[in-house]
Amino acid sequence: MSAAASEFAIDVTGVTKRFGSKTVVNGIDLQVRRGEIYGFLGPNGSGKTTFIRMLCGLLTPDGGQGTCLGYNVRTQQAEIKRQVGYMTQRFSYYEDLSIRENLDFVARIYDVPDRAAAVDRSLERLGLQNRSTQLAGQLSGGWKQRLALAACLIHSPLLLLLDEPTAGVDPKARREFWEEIHQLSAEGLTVLITTHYMDEAERCHRLAYLAYGNLLARGTLDEVLHSVALTTWTVSGPNLRALADQLRGRDGIEQVVAFGNTLHVSGRDQARLEAAISAVKNPAHTWTRVRSGLEDVFISLMDQAKDNFA
Numbered sequence: 539m540s541a542a543a544s545e546f547a548i549d550v551t552g553v554t555k556r557f558g559s560k561t562v563v564n565g566i567d568l569q570v571r572r573g574e575i576y577g578f579l580g581p582n583g584s585g586k587t588t589f590i591r592m593l594c595g596l597l598t599p600d601g602g603q604g605t606c607l608g609y610n611v612r613t614q615q616a617e618i619k620r621q622v623g624y625m626t627q628r629f630s631y632y633e634d635l636s637i638r639e640n641l642d643f644v645a646r647i648y649d650v651p652d653r654a655a656a657v658d659r660s661l662e663r664l665g666l667q668n669r670s671t672q673l674a675g676q677l678s679g680g681w682k683q684r685l686a687l688a689a690c691l692i693h694s695p696l697l698l699l700l701d702e703p704t705a706g707v708d709p710k711a712r713r714e715f716w717e718e719i720h721q722l723s724a725e726g727l728t729v730l731i732t733t734h735y736m737d738e739a740e741r742c743h744r745l746a747y748l749a750y751g752n753l754l755a756r757g758t759l760d761e762v763l764h765s766v767a768l769t770t771w772t773v774s775g776p777n778l779r780a781l782a783d784q785l786r787g788r789d790g791i792e793q794v795v796a797f798g799n800t801l802h803v804s805g806r807d808q809a810r811l812e813a814a815i816s817a818v819k820n821p822a823h824t825w826t827r828v829r830s831g832l833e834d835v836f837i838s839l840m841d842q843a844k845d846n847f848a
């Protein structure tokens with residue numbers, strides 16, 4: 539199939555990776571439409587980076603098949619690498635080269651035509667012109683991340699694989715970064731991005747949640763929220779710590795989490811949850827049913843997975 543023929547930038551099934559006796563990516567199916575921003579979430583060690591490395595041709599899967607930009611992920615790794623921009627989880631440019639020198643170096647590796655102009659365009663696009671002579675090693679986290687994004691865009695890829703690009707970056711810089719991602723997506727780029735931030739997850743068109751190498755939920759934000767029928771109540775009032783102790787461990791109660799001056803209390807079985815709440819209710823507290831948040835849903839999925847895969 540030619541690269542242009544499929545509506546999917548990523549279309550893989552059964553992707554599996556084992557290290558020794560451990561299966562770290564277990565039969566994952568994933569389809570990402572062209573131009574889509576796809577969020578990849580999951581606890582540490584769940585297999586996100588390993589999966590990304592199989593997509594961009596850096597690791598060969600032990601099982602499964604499919605295409606990335608229309609190219610076979612097992613046999614056409616060289617073609618894939620040319621059209622994918624991969625931002626690694628750790629900053630990986632030369633700290634003793636300037637921003638411009640780093641970009642020039644990457645452009646040279648990719649054999650970018652009219653290199654100087656490409657570097658200029660990339661500096662301008664990410665607002666790096668005034669800092670172009672600054673050494674990469676002296677940049678703050680937010681500027682390093684901009685340099686990394688500029689570097690993975692310089693060969694005009696069709697797909698961006700961004701592995702925790704905003705870890706340790708302040709909220710304003712994260713917001714600007716996401717504006718840029720949405721702009722790139724509007725221009726037709728496909729973006730697969732891993733993150734541990736829930737606000738970022740909500741900015742993706744679609745999400746997948748991985749734990750222990752297994753894909754546990756996927757879809758739009760609403761689809762993911764509904765895929766786990768989790769009921770959540772909040773409670774406010776005096777002595778919430780004591781109340782939390784009373785609630786924890788009761789049948790039907792899965793999560794009791796403090797948020798400022800309220801507790802969030804969740805469970806998957808609504809009747810059992812509400813029976814448990816009734817047992818500790820007193821007039822001093824105000825209880826309100828709320829929509830479960832993405833974080834509550836993910837923690838519930840992870841707890842369930844822990845039971846299933848233990």
Ligand SMILES: Nc1ncnc2c1ncn2[C@@H]1O[C@H](COP(=O)(O)OP(=O)(O)OP(=O)(O)O)[C@@H](O)[C@H]1O
Pocket residue numbers: 557562580581582583584585586587588589627
């Ligand atoms: N080259 C390797 N050899 C052996 N084990 C590996 C190797 N690479 C990764 N692993 C293991 O595979 C599992 C998945 O790791 P991976 O880095 O893909 O997780 P992750 O979801 O990206 O985690 P994080 O959120 O911490 O970045 C981990 O248990 C890790 O220790």
Ligand SMILES: [Mg+2]
Pocket residue numbers: 586587588627701
């Ligand atoms: Mg990782």
